[in-house]
Amino acid sequence: MRFGIFGLIIAALTLSACDAGPSGDGAASGGDEGKMLIVFSSRHYDSDYALYKAFEEETGIDVRTIEADGDLLVERLKADGERSPADVIVTVDAGRLWRAEQEALFAPLESASLNETVPAGMRHPDGLWYGLAKRARVIVYAKDRVNADQLTGYETLADPAFKGKVCARSSGNIYNISLLAALVDRWGTEKAQAWASGVANNFARDPLGGDTDQIKAVAAGECDIALVNHYYFARLMNDDDDKKIVENLAVYWPNGEEGVHVNVSGAGVAKNAPNPDLARRFIEFAMTPKAQRFFAELTNEYPAVPSVEYSNAALEALGEFEEDPISLSKLGENQAEAQRLFDRAGWP
């Protein structure tokens, strides 16, 4: 028993020692070998692990991460203040990028090469953050029950003709909030409110589960159309076991007049970054074709850099779409308003 206790204490001490060790070494040495870059990320996908690994191999810099849900990351960075060890901050949603921006967690990054490769809409005007990859919010429908002609944009979800036939996840979900935030900007509060209420009235069942569950519900006949992110659909298409789920389903691009709502994952240099130079190199590396391909090929997202070529059967099959040119910071500004509209609409 005693040995057990001492063993644990020693384990704890070693662990905390390891914890403090490398950061000191990194600052001292001159070459890239042994340097350490700390990434605070709310992404945890295979593409990101591939990106870290490729960066490590290319530069010899050690990448260490903390992965946690976006809002917790923001609070942690706020509380840590000047002591924060973070070099790079990565989040999955434009609203959260905006929140981090409001809390002044980013340091501006001026980079000629980034300005050249990343389209203006995919980065902050002052270089506070740069988009890594995109996800589109689309409508999935059952081919045998819905005629593609009936679908006329996001408005369709609120169309009384689809009463009792619509599935969507809960309103607390950030993808839904960002979509409605964009619609508030597009249509104004009144129409956006009417839309949210219309969709809530059309639900086939109370919101439940994630986007994949909505797709499965359409496949199972519980509903005819569902609001989901394209990348869950693409993942099912690319999986040998799961592709039979989407056999009789299709994706409708709600291009409408204004285009499809697209959300972005982005990265920025942390304001108190111990190694701002390494952070810049990391973000620049993430925009190279090699790194951008990871997002398309491993996570089925659309790369932020449009010229990048990739091979992904599902994304090719889904085809082209028009992107909503909204300024991404609007998604953050309208976020609270969007949740209020959802609450009033009774969208659980």
Add this chain to the structure above:
Amino acid sequence: MALTGGGSHMGHLIDTQLTSYVSNSAALVVITVIGTILLGVPTAWLTTRYDFPGRKLLLVALPLSLAMPSYVSAYAWMSMTAVGGPVHDATGGLFPTVSGLLGAGFVFSISFYPYTYLLARQAFESNGTNSFEAARTLGAGPWQAFRKVTLPLARPAIMAGTALVVMETLADYGTVDFLGTPTFTVGILRSWISFGDPEAAARLALILLIVTLFIFGSERLVRRQSRVAELGGRNRPQHRVVLSRSAALFVCLCCAVPVLLGLIAPGLHLLTLALETQPVRSPIDAFWGTITVASLSALVAAFLGLGAAYAARTGGWFARASVRAAHTGYAVPGAVAALGVIVILAAMQDLLDNVSPLAAPTIAGGGLVALLFAYQARFAAAAIGPCESALVRITPSMDQAARSLGANRWAVIGRIHVPLAFSGIATAALLVFVEVMKELPATMILRPLDFETLAVSAHHYASDERLAQAALPSLMLVALGLPIMILVSWLVSRRQAESAAP
């Protein structure tokens, strides 16, 4: 600014969703309490009163559902019962999809019944079946004797178990969010996440805390009133009624139902998923990470729990009140508790920086120390309870006897209290181990760099809707929890055997 923002936000909540948040929480508590009592109390009574084949196995198996985190159970049950899932197909769609209020109540019942079961069983064992026999000889039917005599005697223990169930139910976020039952805790998290208003979230969490304190206070009151009954008829070895063959089979099946629902069915489903899938990342690091934080916290909790129990035993009203307050950490939603810890650590850091600007150690932010602090803040209740009940058995006269024989204070603690209270302290440590193992938000945000735990890794995959990938870390979590819970059962029964000895 924060005040006005919070104020208008509260106004909005009251106008829109607040009633549904509150009514969902209330309904969920009612369903879960009924469910856990129905699953926990009869099984406790049947395994105490009767002897039947499989009883020994069930004694070990019944508490094990606690090793299955409720959010994992929710993922598994929803995927089993959704259209196309194995249960749905096998029953031809008769078994409804686990979702909404009833679904969440079902998942909580099968996950939390061990709290009720463990405490009820302890009460049945220590009160003995003698009172039941006595009632029978006086002409009461079996049901009447159980209802009028046995149940009232065990009521304080059942209430104590139920209080834990209520707190877990109110604080949960993962399960209710996934199953589409927006409760008060979902409201708290939305105030923070969607409205960007952590202060409003903290205020709402405070309301939840006060409600819980109230529930907990009434539970204490009831327990105090019936303390005499607890001491009454124990210390008598049990003799159990041997059942006829068909009755034994029936009882055995009844007692197996909770284990089947809470552990075996979801476990098997996860196992099939895990076997079909190639893991993306090896879970070995996460496994060791979990063991490290859970065992360190268990150790710290044993010391703190004992200290708190001492304070409650010997201290004044302030000490007792602080210990009660520490209990309520259980009822705070994990993410809000994590937020609180971040803020407290930052404040402490500022203080240290001011005192000695150069030599101040780093405590803010993440790291093992911060993490251990967060766990203790959250799970003190699990540690204090068993320590307290262990110390109750050591009467002041034992202290006096030892002191009169020349032992000093430390010798009394070391040679009398610790050996006598050992199983209670060990139970406390193991329960904290299991809780820490399952804990998510604080672990996620405060862990050291590149440090994985099984719960975090399962959450990452599940939140990305990759249940098959989440299956392996979830299963390992359960596998790790199983031996711990078996040890807890063994310690509890040892304690009962000790107190039953003449």
